[in-house]
Amino acid sequence: MRSSRFVPICGVLAVVAALWLTSALVAAQTAPRKGGALRVGMIGEPPTLDQYATTAVITREIGINIFEGLYALDAKLQPAPLLAEGHDVLDGGKRYVIRLRKDVKFHSGKPLTSADVVASLRRWGATAAVGKTVFKNVEGLEAKGPTVVEVRLKEPSVTLPTILAQLDSAAVIYPKEVIDASGEGPLKEFVGTGPFRFVEHKPDRHIKLVRFDGYASRAEPTNGLAGQRIAHLDELYFLPVPDYATRQAGMLTGEYGYIQQIKPDQYDRIRAAAGVEPVVLKPYGWATIVLNAKQGLMTDKRLRQAIQAALDIEPMMLAGVGHKDFYRLDPGLFFQETAWHSKVGAALYNQRDKDKARRLLKEAGYAGQPIRWLVTTEYEHHYKPALVAKSQLEEIGLKIDLQVSDWATVVQRRNKPELWDAYSTAFVLSPEPTTAVAVLCEMPGWWCNPEKDQLLQAMGREPDFKKRYAMWEKVQTIFYADATRIRLGDYFRLDARRKDVQGFEAGPYMHFWNVWLAGR
Amino acid sequence: MTVSTAQVTAEEVVASAPTLAPHWLWLRQLCRRKIALVGAVLVVLDVVIALFAPALARWDPQLLDVKARLSPPGDVHWMGTDDVGRDVWSRVIHGTRLSMVVGGAVVLLSFVSGIAFGLVGGYYRALDNVLMRVMDGLMAFPGIILAIALMASLGPSVINVIVALGIVQVPRVARIVRGSVLVIRETPYVEAALALGVPDRTVLWKHVLPNCLSPVIVQGTFIFAAAVLGEAALSFLGVGVPPQVPSWGNVLAEGRLYLQQAPWLTLFPGAAIMACILGLNLFGDGLRDFLDPKLRGIAS
Numbered sequence: 001m002r003s004s005r006f007v008p009i010c011g012v013l014a015v016v017a018a019l020w021l022t023s024a025l026v027a028a029q030t031a032p033r034k035g036g037a038l039r040v041g042m043i044g045e046p047p048t049l050d051q052y053a054t055t056a057v058i059t060r061e062i063g064i065n066i067f068e069g070l071y072a073l074d075a076k077l078q079p080a081p082l083l084a085e086g087h088d089v090l091d092g093g094k095r096y097v098i099r100l101r102k103d104v105k106f107h108s109g110k111p112l113t114s115a116d117v118v119a120s121l122r123r124w125g126a127t128a129a130v131g132k133t134v135f136k137n138v139e140g141l142e143a144k145g146p147t148v149v150e151v152r153l154k155e156p157s158v159t160l161p162t163i164l165a166q167l168d169s170a171a172v173i174y175p176k177e178v179i180d181a182s183g184e185g186p187l188k189e190f191v192g193t194g195p196f197r198f199v200e201h202k203p204d205r206h207i208k209l210v211r212f213d214g215y216a217s218r219a220e221p222t223n224g225l226a227g228q229r230i231a232h233l234d235e236l237y238f239l240p241v242p243d244y245a246t247r248q249a250g251m252l253t254g255e256y257g258y259i260q261q262i263k264p265d266q267y268d269r270i271r272a273a274a275g276v277e278p279v280v281l282k283p284y285g286w287a288t289i290v291l292n293a294k295q296g297l298m299t300d301k302r303l304r305q306a307i308q309a310a311l312d313i314e315p316m317m318l319a320g321v322g323h324k325d326f327y328r329l330d331p332g333l334f335f336q337e338t339a340w341h342s343k344v345g346a347a348l349y350n351q352r353d354k355d356k357a358r359r360l361l362k363e364a365g366y367a368g369q370p371i372r373w374l375v376t377t378e379y380e381h382h383y384k385p386a387l388v389a390k391s392q393l394e395e396i397g398l399k400i401d402l403q404v405s406d407w408a409t410v411v412q413r414r415n416k417p418e419l420w421d422a423y424s425t426a427f428v429l430s431p432e433p434t435t436a437v438a439v440l441c442e443m444p445g446w447w448c449n450p451e452k453d454q455l456l457q458a459m460g461r462e463p464d465f466k467k468r469y470a471m472w473e474k475v476q477t478i479f480y481a482d483a484t485r486i487r488l489g490d491y492f493r494l495d496a497r498r499k500d501v502q503g504f505e506a507g508p509y510m511h512f513w514n515v516w517l518a519g520r
Numbered sequence: 521m522t523v524s525t526a527q528v529t530a531e532e533v534v535a536s537a538p539t540l541a542p543h544w545l546w547l548r549q550l551c552r553r554k555i556a557l558v559g560a561v562l563v564v565l566d567v568v569i570a571l572f573a574p575a576l577a578r579w580d581p582q583l584l585d586v587k588a589r590l591s592p593p594g595d596v597h598w599m600g601t602d603d604v605g606r607d608v609w610s611r612v613i614h615g616t617r618l619s620m621v622v623g624g625a626v627v628l629l630s631f632v633s634g635i636a637f638g639l640v641g642g643y644y645r646a647l648d649n650v651l652m653r654v655m656d657g658l659m660a661f662p663g664i665i666l667a668i669a670l671m672a673s674l675g676p677s678v679i680n681v682i683v684a685l686g687i688v689q690v691p692r693v694a695r696i697v698r699g700s701v702l703v704i705r706e707t708p709y710v711e712a713a714l715a716l717g718v719p720d721r722t723v724l725w726k727h728v729l730p731n732c733l734s735p736v737i738v739q740g741t742f743i744f745a746a747a748v749l750g751e752a753a754l755s756f757l758g759v760g761v762p763p764q765v766p767s768w769g770n771v772l773a774e775g776r777l778y779l780q781q782a783p784w785l786t787l788f789p790g791a792a793i794m795a796c797i798l799g800l801n802l803f804g805d806g807l808r809d810f811l812d813p814k815l816r817g818i819a820s
Contacts (some may be wrong), residue, residue, distance in 0.1 A: 245777040265603075265778075265781070315587065318586050318589070319603070377763055383763075387764060388604065
């Protein structure tokens with residue numbers, strides 16, 4: 001009798017113990033742990049790591065781990081203090097007094113002060129595409145004590161914190177000494193306050209970062225890019241792997257822990273692969289063709305409009321993305337998922353009107369001059385649509401000289417208006433229309449329409465959303481009328497990670513804090 | 521056994537010689553080497569395809585039909601389509617033309633430069649050391665690495681591919697020519713010409729050059745093969761001809777991502793490269809045997 005009871009009890013205990021052991025093991029696998037090196041397969045080399053110098057996404061995707069700004073975007077793309085403790089808005093939005101956190105140190109060990117912020121923002125205002133736009137409205141910028149900075153504006157602004165939080169040529173804070181040592185030339189050192197510290201850049205091999213043990217994280221829970229940031233990884237390697245197939249093969253064999261930009265036609269294969277998890281970023285960006293409004297052939301509006309009229313966008317996007325679930329056609333300069341989405345100007349989007357295009361070419365007196373078009377193969381959603389566009393535009397009599405190079409070269413060449421007539425690129429999610437790169441005059445392509453620029457400035461002053469939205473719709477109307485940038489379609493990005501790369505938050509801004517390697 | 525066969529064959533050749541014009545004799549001897557013949561047929565086929573590429577291609581190799589992307593081989597597209605709907609057959613056919621052009625131009629470039637360096641280096645001993653050290657320097661680099669470095673500095677274009685691959689092959693030709701010249705310049709007929717006061721230029725052109733051409737001509741087939749393979753490799757790596765140009769390497773590179781989904785994208789250009797290189801190598805081997813007096817007459 002005793003033994004007949006004993007056996008089931010032992011069985012139950014064994015099951016409980018097994019369950020406990022399993023759950024403990026699972027917990028150990030999923031609990032954050034320090035250590036390890038993560039190798040990230042990137043689409044190429046960044047043209048620079050200076051965040052002000054370019055709007056290239058690859059620059060900010062590496063820099064976001066090293067540098068920090070005064071504010072960060074939360075999950076709803078609203079600004080939240082990061083290096084700032086908080087701010088006061090005075091004089092009806094014409095004066096911002098920003099208080100800095102006192103516990104922040106640079107990777108060099110030096111504490112963050114208002115002198116660093118003033119020097120950084122001045123450089124940002126002088127060199128960054130977004131900064132130049134903002135500084136048109138800045139009257140004064142000065143330190144009001146070791147941890148207080150005052151920004152005085154000519155016109156009131158309701159968007160300053162959002163602009164300081166956004167990541168396209170972001171207003172990150174560098175040490176004053178580094179800025180002084182660099183002068184007006186390129187940044188000589190990459191020292192920030194972020195959770196990872198820059199160690200080395202071996203061109204065509206890797207960019208190495210290591211955990212910054214002196215990092216002072218914010219205490220609030222993580223919310224988008226705001227809140228707590230913890231560097232669990234010892235080392236982060238960003239490796240340039242421009243070839244899609246190589247990146248994908250490296251992910252499948254475990255060479256890389258994370259890779260960006262897989263061709264979406266490979267989605268099913270990635271999903272079925274052992275040990276690999278697809279990462280879908282939706283929405284992510286919209287593909288575009290930027291025309292040179294400053295110099296050369298494309299300064300003639302009729303030529304630009306001819307290109308806009310001729311293009312059939314569906315096959316361009318299909319060729320560039322490959323999977324129908326990963327793109328969509330939409331005229332809105334902001335995504336459907338945002339409050340700024342609008343369909344005004346839709347009549348000029350995806351017209352497929354070759355007769356109109358030929359008529360415009362004739363009016364412009366086009367005589368077969370080659371259109372120099374910069375494009376890279378590193379981004380399929382740049383290159384393949386350009387190939388299709390070339391074919392479509394040659395049907396109406398345009399001569400396209402497709403100049404293919406690596407992305408870093410395209411970024412360098414596009415700054416020189418004498419070298420090109422068109423280039424392929426894409427604009428990614430932006431939190432604020434007034435400084436969205438897609439509409440900035442400073443962005444290479446130089447769409448500087450006075451009416452549009454005045455509308456953007458007025459939007460910056462206007463606190464009422466309905467009025468701001470009405471102005472934004474006018475900007476979008478001018479966008480299609482001027483045709484300096486040809487909007488193609490929205491595309492969604494497919495990345496992948498190894499399953500042991502835990503804590504990764506899929507979103508529009510790839511970053512590797514709060515990420516750890518399980519079971520290594 | 522082999523010797524007796526060789527003797528018999530040689531006798532046959534000698535016996536038949538009076539009935540055939542000399543220029544048919546070499547053809548007949550070449551035909552006896554069956555493997556060389558297979559090689560020659562493959563090479564001729566490639567040349568014919570290259571010459572008549574526009575007629576043989578069913579579509580413009582750049583014509584895009586995105587809706588028909590990744591179509592398998594069928595009646596409309598014999599070799600299927602690529603990821604933007606271009607006809608693979610037409611691209612492979614036009615790729616043949618490009619490969620033949622690159623191969624021929626590289627052979628020409630390396631011959632002109634290599635023979636000049638080899639003749640001058642071998643004949644004028646004062647220049648020999650300098651020229652050959654330069655050639656040694658070029659040979660010290662692995663060929664493909666040197667070509668990649670040259671392409672990185674020159675930029676992607678067909679002309680630059682020819683220049684890069686030509687530079688890689690120049691030392692190979694120069695070395696062979698120099699070796700032959702060193703022997704020929706000591707021969708009695710050259711010494712006699714010099715003693716009679718024949719200028720160096722004439723000696724080099726009329727007496728030395730013709731006698732050192734045989735090994736170079738054989739080498740030419742291998743250089744041609746290396747150039748075809750080199751162009752494909754450079755384009756495959758993305759540093760060769762611009763990616764939109766139909767070349768075997770480009771078609772192969774574009775197809776590699778679709779090995780499982782669309783194997784025809786890699787299969788057909790791969791087969792074209794294999795057939796061409798095989799043909800050139802077999803033909804080169806046969807030519808070498810034919811031009812070597814010791815082996816002439818031994819059918820393979």
